[in-house]
Amino acid sequence: MNKTKTVAIIGGGASGLLCAIFCAKGGVEVDVFEQNSKCAKKILASGNGRCNITNKNVSSSDYFSQNPSFVEFALREFGYEEFKKFSQSIGLLLDEKEDGRVYPLSNEAKSVASTLINYAKSLGVNFYTDTKITDIKALFKKYDSVVVATGSCAASHLGGSDDGLRFAKEFGHNIIPIYPSLVQLHLASLAPKKMSGVRVDAVVTLYIDGKKEQSISGDVLFSDYGVSGFAVLDISQSASLALLEKRKVEISLNLLSGFDMQKLSSHIQKIASNIKNFTILDILNSIVPSKVAQTLLDELKIPLSITSDEITVKIAKNIANTLLNWRFEVNDTHGFRHAEVAGGGVDTTEINPKTMESLKQKNLYFCGEVLDVVGRRGGYNFAFAWASGYLAARDIAKSS
Numbered sequence: 260m261n262k263t264k265t266v267a268i269i270g271g272g273a274s275g276l277l278c279a280i281f282c283a284k285g286g287v288e289v290d291v292f293e294q295n296s297k298c299a300k301k302i303l304a305s306g307n308g309r310c311n312i313t314n315k316n317v318s319s320s321d322y323f324s325q326n327p328s329f330v331e332f333a334l335r336e337f338g339y340e341e342f343k344k345f346s347q348s349i350g351l352l353l354d355e356k357e358d359g360r361v362y363p364l365s366n367e368a369k370s371v372a373s374t375l376i377n378y379a380k381s382l383g384v385n386f387y388t389d390t391k392i393t394d395i396k397a398l399f400k401k402y403d404s405v406v407v408a409t410g411s412c413a414a415s416h417l418g419g420s421d422d423g424l425r426f427a428k429e430f431g432h433n434i435i436p437i438y439p440s441l442v443q444l445h446l447a448s449l450a451p452k453k454m455s456g457v458r459v460d461a462v463v464t465l466y467i468d469g470k471k472e473q474s475i476s477g478d479v480l481f482s483d484y485g486v487s488g489f490a491v492l493d494i495s496q497s498a499s500l501a502l503l504e505k506r507k508v509e510i511s512l513n514l515l516s517g518f519d520m521q522k523l524s525s526h527i528q529k530i531a532s533n534i535k536n537f538t539i540l541d542i543l544n545s546i547v548p549s550k551v552a553q554t555l556l557d558e559l560k561i562p563l564s565i566t567s568d569e570i571t572v573k574i575a576k577n578i579a580n581t582l583l584n585w586r587f588e589v590n591d592t593h594g595f596r597h598a599e600v601a602g603g604g605v606d607t608t609e610i611n612p613k614t615m616e617s618l619k620q621k622n623l624y625f626c627g628e629v630l631d632v633v634g635r636r637g638g639y640n641f642a643f644a645w646a647s648g649y650l651a652a653r654d655i656a657k658s659s
């Protein structure tokens with residue numbers, strides 16, 4: 260009789276849990292080692308506690324990697340339909356939004372984490388929490404296969420660690436330099452601090468070495484160090500990578516995208532001529548938050564108290580131009596601790612895209628964010644964690 264195969268999975272996060280479930284379903288004896296006191300802390304914190312569990316429209320173009328085609332096989336084999344079928348089969352029903360994002364029907368990340376963990380337990384998976392693996396080679400002596408599902412070093416308070424990269428190096432793997440992504444940006448200006456706490460709807464445009472890279476509309480929140488908000492997170496991937504490459508990174512904010520330059524400066528001049536004793540601050544206060552109005556006038560060195568007859572065409576145009584194209588230099592990100600994910604990681608040219616097995620060490624597998632694969636915001640990072648965990652499990656279980 261064949262001996263039951265054994266696998267050690269390092270990391271009880273998204274990819275580790277999916278891998279554990281499919282290994283166990285395939286008849287493998289599974290031990291999951293998790294350094295935290297409980298598994299799935301990032302799942303629990305995801306989507307502001309709602310867990311944007313995947314995306315209906317997931318495709319390889321939603322990912323950044325030095326090896327962009329690497330994700331294609333995984334997304335074909337365990338894409339949205341396959342994930343949906345699996346999650347429905349364990350009672351985890353999904354709520355598909357019009358824009359493609361998918362959430363659990365419960366609208367609670369808790370239900371995702373507990374369903375996956377409880378289902379894994381029901382299949383006989385053994386969980387060892389509060390157990391940080393430091394010696395991967397010792398695991399190899401004990402188990403038939405070892406899976407590195409340690410995630411990235413983003414969000415260390417939730418278990419983010421670079422242990423997986425260290426393990427990979429022990430087996431001679433190349434590491435693509437890592438950088439924080441889906442992260443807040445630091446600006447080389449005191450203006451954001453003066454507007455701290457203000458949230459605006461804006462179009463954020465990213466410039467790299469002076470060249471327009473991308474524009475995203477959404478909310479922007481000013482803070483002491485710079486800017487956050489969904490529009491900022493969305494451009495942060497390219498911004499952070501460019502900073503890593505020591506390129507010049509700037510953003511411009513259009514705070515009144517319903518106007519063009521001519522319309523906005525005419526509006527300022529019209530109100531100035533209609534209401535004689537209005538100050539420039541009165542005029543701006545009625546179209547942007549007051550902290551924004553004051554900061555902008557300070558930056559342009561325009562006295563707040565100038566009244567209508569002092570508001571020249573040149574001043575009106577200068578203000579309009581800044582409101583529509585307020586340019587800031589980005590000098591840093593808010594760092595790995597605050598990032599949702601990290602770009603870079605284990606070089607995927609050294610991983611079999613069909614099995615997630617290392618091409619350097621037989622029976623060693625990598626899945627999830629430890630690999631040089633990072634997705635856009637919108638459920639794509641979990642989508643890859645599920646798919647890569649599934650592929651590793653399928654290969655591990657294939658001859659058991």
Ligand SMILES: Cc1cc2nc3c(=O)[nH]c(=O)nc-3n(C[C@H](O)[C@H](O)[C@H](O)COP(=O)(O)OP(=O)(O)OC[C@H]3O[C@@H](n4cnc5c(N)ncnc54)[C@H](O)[C@@H]3O)c2cc1C
Pocket residue numbers: 269270271272273274275292293294295298299300301302304305306307310311312313390391392393408409410411413414417418419420422423598599600626627628629637638639640641642644
């Ligand atoms: C605040 C936040 C919100 C997010 N929201 C979303 C979202 O809504 N949708 C989305 O798609 N993505 C989201 N993400 C990203 C998503 O959580 C990750 O991409 C995904 O969890 C990666 O899965 P993983 O299995 O690779 O790593 P993880 O889920 O991070 O799991 C890795 C596990 O390994 C453990 N570990 C690490 N080293 C060791 C060791 N040496 N020994 C033992 N255990 C170890 C860690 O403690 C951790 O539990 C969010 C991330 C954060 C931080």
